[in-house]
Amino acid sequence: MSSMKISGKQIFWMIATMEFGMSALLTISPTIVEAKQDAWIAMAVAAVIGIIITFVATKLSLLYPGQTLIEYSQTILGKWLGKLVVIPYLVMWYSVIAIILRQFTDFMVMNLLSRTPLLAVIIPMGLVVTIAASGGPQSLGRLSELVGPISYAMAFSMMFLLFRDLDNTAIFPVFVDTGLAAILKGALPEASFLGESIIIMMLVSFMSKPEQAPSRAIWGVAATSLLLICWIMITLMIFGAALASNMWFPIYDAARMISAMEFMQNLETLGIILWFFSVFIKMSLYLFVAGYGTAQWLGIKKWRYVLWSITFIVIIGAMIPRNIDRSSLDFPKTFWIPFVLPINMIAIPLLLWIVGLVRRRAERANT
Template sequence: MVNPMKISSVQIFWLMISMEIGMTVLLTITPAIRAAKQDAWISMLIAAVAGILITFIATKLSLLYPNQTLIQFSQTILGKWLGKAIVVPYFVMWYSVMGIILRQSSDFIQIVLFRKTPLWAVVLLALILMIYATYQGGIEGIGRCSELLGPFIVLMITAVLVLCYHNMHWTRILPVYQDSGWFTIFKGAVSPISFLGESVMMTMLVAFMSKPKDGLSRAMWGVGLSCLLLLLSTLAAILTFGNLASRMWYPFFDMARYVSVMDFIQNIDAVVVIVWLLSVFIKLSLYMFIASYGTAQWLGMKDWRKPIWFISPIVFVLALLPANIDVASMDYPTKFWIPYILPINIVGIPVLLWTVGSIRKKWAK
C-alpha cells in the first residue's frame, strides 16, 4: 500500500500535545491525588519522565524502519506470522479505547451541557464528526487540525491556571512526602503514565513524516510540554482544593468554576469544555486513522478507508456498553488499561521490537 500522505515535524509536535493534554488533565489528577494526596505533583514528575522515555523508545523503534508502520516493521523484525500476531493486542487497544474515550467524552458533554439529550445521540454525533475528519482528511487533515487547534488548547489551559492563582494556598502542599511515602507516590504516577504512554502511537506516525529524523525531538518536546501542563494543573488543583480534590470527578473543571476576577471574568468553565472537546476530537480522529490504516495493512487491503465502515459500528456499540460513567472512567482504566495495555502494548512490545530490531540491524551491517 503506497502512502502519499505526509505530515511535518511541527504537526507531530502539535499532534502529541493535542492528543495527550485534554483527557490527561481531566482524568488523571483525581486518581493521582487519591493515591499520593498532596504529593501527587511528585507523582506527575515521575509520570513525566516515564512518558518521555516511552516516547523515546517508540520513536527510536520506528526510526529503525522509518518508511514502515508498526504493522509492517513488526513483520520485518520477527517474520510474517509472528510479526502479524504480535500486533493483535494493538487492535484490541485501538478499538476498545476509541469506544471508551467516546463514552467518557459523551458522558462529560451530557453532564455539563445536554442533560436531557439521549446518550446515544451524543455518541452518534461525535462518531460522525470523527469519521468525517478521518475519511476526508486522513493523517494530513488531522495534522493540520492539530496545528491549528493545538496552540488554542495550550493557551486556554494556561489562561485557566493563571486566573486561578488567587484561589491557591501554598500551605495545602505541606507536608511534602511525610503523609505518603514512595510507594503511594509511585502508585499515584501509574494512571498518568498510562495516559502519557499513548505516545506509543508514534510507531504508526513516523512513517508518514516528511522528515522522519525530526520525529524524535518533536515528539519528545510535545509530550514534555503536555507533562509540564499536567504537572502545573495537578499542583493548582492541590493548592486550590487540597485533598478534597480526590473526591471530585474533574478537579481542573471545578477549579475553573471558582475563577472570578473583579466580578468580570467568570464562568470560564466553558473554556475547559472547549479544550476537552478539541483535544478529544484530535485524539479520536487519530485513533480512528491508525486503527483503519493498520487494519488495512494487516488484512492486505489497498484502500485504507474501507475499514472505517466496519470499525465505526464496533466503536459505537463499545461506547454504549458501559452501564454508567463509573465503568467507563474507573473500571476500564483500573481493570484493563493499566494491568494489560500499559505493560504489554505501551512498554513490553516496543522494547522487545526495538531490542530485536537493533540486533538485526547490527548483524545486517
C-alpha cells in the same frame, strides 16, 4: 502515502494536544487519591516514564522509517509472528476509541446535556470523527497545529486567573505523608496516558523528516506533563487533596471558580472547548491508526472504507458500559493500567527494538 506527509512540528502538536485533554479529565483525581498532596511529584515521575516510552517507540520506528508498526513488526519477527504481536494494538485501538467516545458522552450529559439520550451524542460525534480521520494524518496534523497553541494558551490563561484563590500550604508537607510507594502508584494512571505517545509508531512513516520524530514527540510529552503538573498543583491549592480526590473532574470544577473583574465568569466553557478539541483530535488519530492499521493487517488497499466499519463497532462498544464508573474507573483499573501499559507501551516496543537492532547489525555484518 506521499500525499499524507506530516512535519515534525505537526507531530509535536498532535502528541501535545491529544494527550492533555483525557489525562487532565480522568487521571488527576486517581493520582491525588494515591499520592495526596504529592500528586505533582507523581506526575513528574509519570513524565519520566512517558518520555522513556516515547524514546523507545521513536527509536524503534526509525529502524524502518518508511514502514508502520504493522509492517516493521513483520520485517523484524517474520510475517506470522509479526502479525500476532500487533493484535494487542488492534484490541487497544478499538477499545480506547469506544471508551473515549463514552467518556466524552458521559461528561457532556453530566455537565451540559442532562436530559439527552446517550446515542444522541455518541452517533454524531462518531460520524464527525470518522470524517476527520478519513482526511488522514496530514489533515489532523494541520488541525493540531491550529488548535494546539490556542488550547495551551487558554489553559495557561485560566491558571493565571486562578492565582488569587491559591493556598500554597495545601501542597505541604512534601513526601513525608505519602512515601515512595504511594507516589509510584499514583504515577501509574498518568504514565499510562502519557504512554499513548506510542501512537508515533504508526505515524513516523508519514513524516517528511522522520529523524525529527524523537525530539518532537518527546517535547510533546514534556509539554503535556508540564501543563498537567501545573494544573495538579493548582487543583491541590484550591481544593486540597481530600476534596480533590473525591471529585470526578477537579480541573473542570477549578475552572468554574474563575471570576475576574466581575465580568469574566463561567470561563469553564473555555475549558470545555479546550478539552473538546483535545478529545476530538485524540479520537480522530486513534480511528485513523485503527483503520489504516487494520487495512494493512488484512491486506486491504482502500483503508478509508475500513473506517466506517470500525465506527459502527465503536458506537456499539460505547454503549456497553452501564455507567460512568465502568468507563472512567473500571476500564483504566482492569485493562488500561495492568495490561496496556506494561505490554503495549513497554514490553512489545522494547522487544521489537532490541530484536530489530540485533537484526540490523546482523544484516550489516553480512554485507
